[in-house]
Amino acid sequence: MVDNHNITTIQNRLSELAKLPKMKANSSIMDVLNEHGFTRRDFMKWAGAMTALMALPASFAPMVAQAAELSDRLPVIWLHMAECTGCSESLLRSDAPTIDSLIFDYISLEYHETVMAASGWQAEENLEQAIQKYKGKYVLMVEGGIPDGDSAFYLTVGSKGTTGREHAIHASDNALAIFAIGTCSSFGGIQAAAPNPTNAKPLHKITNKPVINVPGCPPSEKNIVGNVLNFLLFGTLPALDVYNRPKWAYGLRIHDLCERRGRFDAGEFVQEFGDQGAKDGYCLYKVGCKGPYTFNNCSRERFNQHTSWPIQAGHGCIGCSEPDFWDQMGPFEVPLGDRLYHTVFDGLGADAISDKIGIGVLAITGVAVAAHALIATATKEKE
Amino acid sequence: MSEQRIVVDPITRIEGHLRVEVIVDENNVVKEAYSGSTLWRGIEVIVKGRDPRDAGFMTQRICGVCTFSHYRAGIEAVENALGIVPPLNAKLTRTLMNAALFLHDHPVHFYQLHALDFVDVVSALSADPKKASEEAFKYCDTPYACGADQLKLVQDKVKKFVEKGNLGPFANAYWGHSTYKFTPEQNLIALSHYLECLRLQRTIAQAMAVFGAKQPHPQSLTVGGVTCVMDLQSPARLGEYMVKFQEMADFINRAYWPDLVMAAKAYANEPSVVNDVGTPNLLTYQDFQIGANEYLFDGGYILNGDISKVFEVDESKITEEATRSWYKNDAPLHPYDGDTTPNYTGFKDAKTLNAKGEMEDSKVFDLDGKYSWIKAPRYDSLPMQVGPLANIVINYAKGNKNVVPVVDKFLAETGLPVSAVLSTLGRTACRMIEAKIIADNALKALNNLIENLKVDDSTCAKYQIDSKKEYKGRFIGNVPRGMLSHWCRIKNGVIENWQAVVPSTWNASPKDAKGQMGSYEACLIGLKIADLKQPLEIIRKIHSYDPCIACAVHVMDTKGNELSSYKVNPNLI
DSSP states (O other): OOOOHHHHEEEEHHHHHHSSSSTTOOOOHHHHHHHTOHHHHHHHHHHHHHHHHOOOGGGGGGHHHHHHHGGHHHHHHEEEBBBBBBBHHHHTTTTTHHHHHHHHHHHHEEETTOOOSSOHHHHHHHHHHHHHTTTOEEEEEEBBBEEEEEGGGGGGEETTEEHHHHHHHHHTTTEEEEEEEEEEHHHTGGGGGGTTTEEEEEEGTOOOOOOOEEEESSHHHHHHHHHHHHHHHHHOOOBBBBSSOOOHHSSSSSGOOOOTTHHHHTTBBBTTSSHHHTTTOOOOGGGGOGGGGOOOHHHTTTTTTTTTTTTTTTOOOTTSSSSHHHHTTTTTTTTGGGGGSTTTTTTTHHHHHHHHHHHHHHHHHHHHHHHHHHHHHHHHHHO | OEEEEEEEOOOSSSSOEEEEEEEETTTSBBEEEEEEEBOOHHHHHHHHHHHHGHHHHHTTTTOOTTTTTHHHHHHHHHHHHHOOOOOHHHHHHHHHHHHHHHHHHHIIIIIIIIIGOOOOHHHTTTTHHHHHHHTTTTSSSSTTOOOOOHHHHHHHHHHHHHHOOGGGGGTOOOOTTTTTOOOHHHHHHHHHHHHHHHHHHHHHHHHHHHSSSSSOOOEETTTTEEEEEHHHTTTHHHHHHHHHHHHHHHHHIIIIIHHHHOOOOOOOOOOTTSSOOOOSSSEEOOOEEETTTTEEEEEEEESSOOOTTTTOOGGGGEEEEEESBHHHHHHOGGGGEEEEEEEOOOOOEEEETTTTTTTEEEOOOOTSOOOSSOOEEEEHHHHHHHHHHHHHHHHHTTOOOTTHHHHHHHHHTTOOOOOGSSSHHHHHHHHHHHHHHHHHHHHHHHHHHHHHHHTTTOOOOOOOOOTTTTTEEEEEEEETEEHHHHHHEEEEEEEEEEEOHHEEEHHHOOOOOOOOHHHHHHTTTTBBBBBBTTTTHHHHHHHTTTOOTTOOOOOOOOOOOOOOGOEEEEEEG
């Protein structure tokens, strides 16, 4: 339920945004769409889809549309820290429908090393000019973990040898809103996995400003774009969970809406990859699926425009949007409650906690298996 | 004026963090060149001590662009160590995912990352769309998205964009530079394809996701095989792959190929793209299995650009050294025995030429010491060039039936001699040729998969990891950026060490103990730069390698050093 107060707040926010001077004359998203042959109807359909995606009531669709039309006022600076560029690649896949890529064109992407034409001194100039010109008005998106402390120099950018850490702080200090895109910048990611040889940190440990975490390795294109709209719509930070992840995207476990959930409840499990259960789409829990411990909307939104997602492709979830999942969720093809060995890290941290969860789930699984067997037997007897 | 020093950092439109420094003489000719990476992540250290089945997932995160290459390498190195042979269905499925990767990577590299080095977007605004449409027919009977109306739409769109005065990602580039050679009409054709490629890269990414769950970072490989058994059993999914594949294949034949013919003609006399072989020793490896015993490309190496003799690769001759890299042990070591402990010695202070033509305080490489996080791989102590150029030239030299006719056709259409291939232009053209060969042939793997599925539905091989046994194994193959190898040892059931020797490490290698340069550096020597404030020629050459730097910065430590020893003394910096 959304009360009228919320709607009024949002409408006030939108009308405030509408009063701002446009950065580009006569170029709302709607104009751009018209140029590309998109009708108002196409646009509203898309806004409706995005509304549902953000778990908002359908009555919000017109406001989502309005928010999108206003998003041309948002300059975006995207920084690359210690990363693999997978999050940028994910952003480039955005197409839900095709107009997401137009938003990508349309927000003013002031600095993005993988896409921008300028190099060297000219690139650095773009960054500094954008920070000065749009001080307090740009959205900062950061991809990658950030080497810190004695090893901050393990990442430098630019002719002055500025550390990634300094870049991140400088850009954060002047940003309107900060999104940590991907698990690396949200939680440290792969480079921060034990023994973290570069002392890599998540962005929120580098800056004092609030950071919205958009984890996933990589996050789906929808989670990246949806967050920009969420910000525009509410004009403030979205509702967050304990790890500062927007609840609209990370409020449910993978397990909750999994297409194989029925198999889990029925006690039907893939015992090993390639077996008959795998061919029949049984639950992947026993080959290590971390869906029960992972909060993300993959089971709803999937990847690459709904083409697939790991569980559809027969592989368990590896828990990539959870903090420290590289250390806590591995081995990825073994159930958490059924570990055959301890890591070199002497089972510190993760093991103790996840074993308890895992054993709990296994116990439930055992009950489910028994129940399934009983039902099966009963059915047979009837025949 | 005497010598001047120029720093280009960041090199953009690549994966990762790369810096190039050159020293030019009074005629603006490059006398010395240094390429170095400015980021270290340490993934091989992190993999140590973990379940070998997890390695692929972690090595995959080496790169989100080569998003399938390191996943496959991580899985197959373990399979090799354990002596596992995956079922043919699994091998062919991997090939199909690999094909989708190549068809994604190569066009995206050309259009999104490299094309702006050849295409002056501003110039396209003054083109005559009708003339441009006629021009497109010179290079292709059925040009892609090149009708006069379509080109007019593209031009109007970009015009409006430019008129707004806020160029976003296109701001501050080297537009109008004197070494741009396309006519306005040719620029407009390429610009249209730039936008089309932006659309199609999503489609071909979906093709990989059909079997791979997602792209980037697919998740359907497992040690022993693949997990996407339900997708393989669905004719609808196989068809979905085929159709998406064909969409991109069509673009390659009707846009990518003709654009490279157009570029080869327009730039044939531009010094910054011809006459530089980089490292003349070329290396590639057999890969791309399309049938039970059939591979699309063969392996081998040639020396000094001499295509009359192709040698077989002996993997025991591969070493890496760190004389000029920010690691402690300098000596050349085989990847199974490598040792790497960070030894960051930082930059030095100097004044370099900035974008305004003034001397500005900068941090620069220590030209006498260490200057890169990338190590120096060598084959038989020689630097090698890897990548599509090496793969195509070696396969051409070997008379590979999939390669020879395509190369001959390209040479005939452009009027270029074979020798012209050894150049920046050649690197860019060979990438397209490689993409075309895959576009024309990879569906054979799909046909063979379908035939095999009729008689065999296995997707995973069974195996056991004996914790009492020691294993070692490797993956060697040829991925979009060239020859890739991963080397692993397994002991007590966990990974004892891991080493990745990757394409960009070969090409972006710093100098070695003998002073031998890697290919990035070598190709810059002798380059004349038109305008020192806008070193377009440098990035044009470097981009031709499709730099992918996250993968090139890695480390291994087989000696069990204390992890605390990785601390760097900031006083050294």
